[in-house]
Amino acid sequence: MSSVLVIDDDLSRRELLSSAFSFLDQPCEFCGFVDWFQSNADIDVAQINLVLLGQSQLPISLEKLVKDLQDKFATIAVVTLDEWSEVKELPDSLAQCVVGQLSVPFKYQQLLDCLHRAQLFRLRVDDTSLSQMAIFSGLVGISQPMLNVRRSMSQVAGRDVNVLITGESGTGKEVVARSLHEHSVRKDGPFVPINCGAIPADLLESELFGHEKGAFTGAVSSRPGRFELAQGGTLFLDEIGDMPLPMQVKLLRVLQERKFERIGGTKTLDADIRVIAATHKNLDEMIETGEFREDLYYRLNVFPIDMPPLRERVGDLPLLLDELSRRLPEQGLDAVRFQNSAIASLQLHPWPGNVRELSNLIERLAILYPNGVVGVSELPSKFQNVPEPNPELYEVAGDTDAIEATFSSHSIGLDQLPDDGIDLKKHLETIEQRLLEQALAVNDNVVARAAETLNIRRTTLVEKMRKYGMQRK
Structure with a gap:
């Protein structure tokens, strides 16, 4: 939990603030100005969210003090205790850190307001920080919807709680799940995915919980399930909305008790896993129609993350084209490049298949135009949403019949022997x-x-x- 740092030489005011923060169950640390300059290295700067700045009898410049705080706390917010006349003289880069003023005596609502202002300031700075762009590098895009996704991920990645990722098919829900695992306390454990909609209902229980030899016809040997394989790591339940109701009941029991048994087994096993689920369906509507259990929904939806469709973040399309094209050599394909006109045309496409549809299109173009340049005319017809800016480049000059005859006379047919x-x-x-x-x-x-x-x-x-x-x- 984030802490508040109070730097003040007024002992009576520090005592009053200590009582108030204790009432709010808000961790805080106190020090005088001399202590701050002599021993501030002992304070865990990563946990400080807000600094309450009192006044000192020492000849201290507010500008120097705020600059010192900003250097140590990259996203710190400052609230002054009583009025500092120098606030109006601060340069903009420092003045933005000062988010409020608190005077004694104060009301608890005023204190809550200061904490809220600090929270909003930190989120705003985090969103514009270039260092944040490097977090979850598997996600491509700097649009506001993707910044919101990154911010949500940064809040929950280190928390060992269940996450429900929603969004249309092809938006990259598994990419988010893998990235959350890689930045979690379970990153050294396995990441085990299972598509609940791709496995027949009569086999899903065995896939999840495993079975003992002879448990059913065809069980010729014992086999661990995904829960066992994911021990100490993350289990990713993709398309959880397709899970049959009987299996939903069994999954709920495991999530509640954190224990399970193999089919046909008697030994109880611990479920030391983190569950991340994903679906493209509207689970709220499915709960109303009785297709999805409400109690399971609340077990899974501890922390929701909604993936935006590509049509709502088309500004990210140039970055996505670069990234997907960069990955082509890993698939044995040559890279392709795109004219600005082609990018503009693609940005007008509705993208019902989202990023998956875009990825398939790039692979198709890489096969058709290996190591080439794609303009509007090279795009498949349904992606041509703007006129070709240079139609003359695609016109065949001269006598078409003569050209075809010349080509035919000089080309070797498939049935001709060299x-x-x-x-x-x-x-x-x-x-x-x-x-x-x-x-x-x-x-x-x-x-x-x-x-x-x-x-x-x-x-x-x-x-x-x-x-x-x-x-x-």
Whole structure:
């Protein structure tokens, strides 16, 4: 809990403040001006949120004193005890730290108001601090919605409490969950994710709690569940809104008692984990319709974080394009660059699939234009929301029929044998792989739709992707 530092030579006023802060259950520290300058290194500056500044008989400059405080406490707020005439003479960089004045005698509401002003000042400074941008670096964006998310994360990351992340599909809820784990007291423990909507209801209990050998048909050996695998770390329950009601009851029991048993087992195991859940559904509406338990909701929703959709932070799109393009080589793809006109066009797209849709688009463009530059005309038609600024670059000059004839006469068809021969198997595999990549790209990496485009079975496409080392999305 943040502390208040009182620097004052008036012992009677210090005693009065001590009683008031004790009543408010607010930690505080006291020292005189001589003590402050001689031994302030002993004070834990990270815990100080507000400084109450009395007056001294010593010839001390307020500007020097506030500058000294600002150097030691980067986001400190100062409230003067009684009036300091020098406040009006402070430069703006120091005057902004002085958020109020408290005169004795005072009311408790005035003291609460000082604490509130200090809190708001610290949040405002934190939001504009460049050092805050480095926190949770996995999150890309400096828009106000993302600053709000970062601020919420910084408040809860070090607290061992359950978190519920809400937001549309593709907004990066798992990125937030992983980042919270990496900045938590459990960072040295495992991060274990499970998608509650991707596992059949009859298998979900076994996936969560594990089972003993012979517990049910097919249980040929004992197997630990995600709760065991996450011991000492974080369990991420993605799409918690898709969890069946019977499983919600069992999950609630574990969260309440912090204990569980494997299916078919008799040994009680401790659940030493932190739970982070996420959903794109409206759980409040699901509670009203009886699809989600209200008591489980309050167990999970200790600290909520709402992820904004991409359409509400399109100002972050250039940064997202840079970051996603930078990651392309890790996937075996060449980077792409974007013209300003293409970025402006993308900012007008509604982005129903959010950042996931943007990521798929960039991968598609990297396949079509490896190491190239993307303008408006290179974007798929549904992303072309502004006119092409340089249409003349895409016009073909001269006799089109003559050009086509010349091209045909000089190009080698797929069914023509080069003079120096060819590795037929490798040649056909190259053609096949390129067609697979194109089919996946135009279908946003949805395997089933790509298989329909190629007129082959989905399982056949999966086998061919495995053959060429192509990753499923």
